[in-house]
Amino acid sequence: MSHMKPDSNSPLSFPLTLKFEEVVYKVRVGEEGWLSSCYGGGQKNVNEKSILNGISGVVSPGEMLAMLGPSGSGKTTLLTALGGRLTGKLSGKITYNGQPFSGSVKRRTGFVTQHDVLYPHLTVTETLVFTALLRLPGSLTKAEKVSQARSVMEQLGLDRVAQSMIGGPLFRGLSGGERKRVSIGLEMLVNPSLLLVDEPTSGLDSTTALRIMRILRGLAVDGGRTVVVTIHQPSNRIYNMFDKLVVLSEGSPIYYGQGSLVLDYFSSIGFSFPVSVNPAELLLDLANGIPPDSEQPVENGVELECRKSVKEKLISAYNKNISNKLKEELLSINDNRNNSNSSVLSNAEKKKKKRRKEEWCTNWWEQFTVLLRRGLKERRYDSFNNLRIFQVISVASLGGLLWWHTPQSHIQDRVSLLFFFSVFWGFYPLYNAVFTFPQERSMLIKERSSGMYRLSSYFLARTAGDLPMELGLPTAFVVIIYWMGGLKADPATFVLSLIVVLYSVLVAQSLGLAVGAILMDVKQATTLASVTTLIFLVAGGYYVQQIPSFIVWLKYLSYSYYCYKLLLNVQFDENDRYQCPDGTTCRVADYPAIKSVGFTDVWMDVGIMALMLVGYRLIAYLALRRLSPR
Structure with a gap:
């Protein structure tokens, strides 16, 4: 993987195909009473709640996949699982060029959280330079690492605010869009093959949100990266940037495929859309169980049952029309990918001692x-x-x-x-x-x-x-x-x-x-x-x-x-x-x-x-x- 040229137009030496099959994630709800645990009597109040229910998909280099759905639908949980950061009862299969998550994949993955976690008293330059000194390999000199940090700043349009502090709740600093670009820049320092971004447009105005998404689109198309984003309700212009969509409803998939085919698919299963309406808004309604011809009703008992019925119909249609075809697609990609790129990771897995030495980029x-x-x-300006x-x-x-x-x-x-x-x-x-x-x-x-x-x-x-x-x-x-x-x-x-x-x-x-x-x-x-x-x-x-x-x-x-x-x-x-x-x-x-x-x-x-x-x-x-x- 090239570290010296983080520009989005530079080709990657390690393109990465992300594939996830039947991903299921459950959490424990409630606790077992101490009397039950001590004496074995009584009923255990421990239940399992499904957060993700059999979600599958694939993203290839140069593509941007968007996960859509209302709040609580499991978008962030799935993204966290794809980034290898989810612990607990996770089942299914997630592979990267046909191989499981490993240290080599981790170093080629960038993960941008929804909330920008940054030190408020550091400047933009300091934030990126310190991260470059820590994340870039020891084979690069300090000057080369600093140069790469400045290159990323220029690429993301941050050179104008290079000496500005990040800012925080107690004092003014960068705007929301600038902070989001800094967060993306921190991950772009390592020239990642896989970039996972959680709610990149959250809290931003439409113009700033569009600019952020254009940057991510360029990183995918021009740089050959695999980009996955979660998004709540994109505008029409942002929606058209996505190559593929995964639409979730309460942790279950109701659509997977190209964004341009959404209207045709849902029309074929009985949900007709007006052509002039933003598809993302209608997808969000469907994920909430609201059909296109329905007004926003009061949430009474009858309406809740109606919504539940709509969701069940959508999940059933997905299993009938999309699930089997998707399995065939995943199987064919697995065969092709195993013959081409998996050998790179296989060779790395064989060299355990060398991999341990390379676990950290710096000593x-x-x-x-x-x-x-x-x-x-960071603490030089500490007001306390x-x-x-x-x-x-x-x-x-x-x-x-x-x-x-x-x-x-x-x-x-x-x-x-x-x-x-x-x-x-x-x-x-x-x-x-x-x-x-x-x-x-x-x-x-x-x-x-x-x-x-x-x-x-x-x-x-x-x-x-x-x-x-x-x-x-x-x-x-x-x-x-x-x-x-x-x-x-x-x-x-x-x-x-x-x-x-x-x-x-x-x-x-x-x-x-x-x-x-x-x-x-x-x-x-x-x-x-x-x-x-x-x-x-x-x-x-x-x-x-x-x-x-x-x-x-x-x-x-x-x-x-x-x-x-x-x-x-x-x-x-x-x-x-x-x-x-x-x-x-x-x-x-x-x-x-x-x-x-x-x-x-x-x-x-x-x-x-x-x-x-x-x-x-x-x-x-x-x-x-x-x-x-x-």
Whole structure:
């Protein structure tokens, strides 16, 4: 496959014929009650619902197939299945040049989702260049990859907005049509043999929609690509661009064939159309069970039965008039294709070791560096950064004023300041970290489905990109409040205190990443984080010194407890003295808030926090693997 010439007029070295036969997809509806599963009694409330019912078709290079149907008819589900991205109870046969879905097919397939999943703060150039650096093979130089990205921009008419940000809900950027072209451009970078596009005209005005469809038509006809699109209700001009149609009604096919033969077919089975009407509108009515001569009636019981009857008649006519002929067509194409192109994939399947090496277009380090640079550029305009800086500096300054030059004799105030360190930097990084992966879920699924990078390179790049802000803010915080609060004026003690706080920040961030990755829901994650921080606050060793034995284990789960204990060990020695209320001097080790924690097992505490840091991040990584595509 040529990577250097993505132009739609350049011939493909690997034309691909897509064939799907009797595709059926079912999902489980309802759940089995826990009483039934435990005791075997009662009725199981588990049913299967058919989403796709025996859909067949074929698309050859240079053709554009459109899937039409109302919302919920199964168009997107079928497209996802054709792209090798659908998991679950899928049956039937989907082949690519006579071979099943494989890594080589995956690298030759472009998939454009209905909703444009893009980073809002990146420019068009940055979006395409970073993707080119990740998706194009390592045999190309960086300059060649950048050149290809610019070539795609020019081909899609994006050069005028090259330096414009994508934009998002909070600030203006590209128009809807421009964003859709960027999404198509991301897939065109790899010069795909098969291009699957979900609802490319959704939310666009008629002029923009027509322009997008002309681009896709050119990619098919001029570039020899196999293009499949789902579309809800195309205009007459867009309808005439399609070579073939698949019309779906509640997951069942009611038509397959050329768009120009639609009127003749439905007239032959008793549904006459006015010649002047857009066929797509009438097809949509039929898919909803509304015959051409019917007005839009009220959906009462009689009307629903009538619609059901129309749908059953259409499905029966399809099985009688189209299904058998289509099977013969698929069989003949299979024979021809096996003799011509399947050998290319067969040879690739025999070379397993080589294929494993080619599973990723770039090596791990390149993926990590590109993802790290992209992440830093995306978050450079993060509106929350200035707010977070103001928040931390304000809290540090106010805290410094409240604990202003605390005398050495006021041990309670000094201990409370250290506990404030451990608590504030126990919950602040946690709350910030829980948003990390839920906010990037769609992007992660999309890019991992395209085989852009390893999960490990993304995970480390994403977490490393947050470190400057995550470590910079607590450093500024400690610098301000430490000296204002009158803690031990010793540089070594200050440095050790800072290290302990930063160590605690990393552990808290790790827990936040794990919670966010497991739940993948911001509301649920923040709720769980609130409960967790409250427990850690109470069990941190300051508020309650004598925790009942049956629940004392809670404090050993609290990293705030270990941070508090380490800070006490840095600031005080067990033989230090302080002035008691009666005027005598007492040992620091005997002060209740310190005695309950103690000065022993310091290195064990450091090790436990290290286990938490590594363990929480490992849990987060394993949780993200659930999102990994097939």
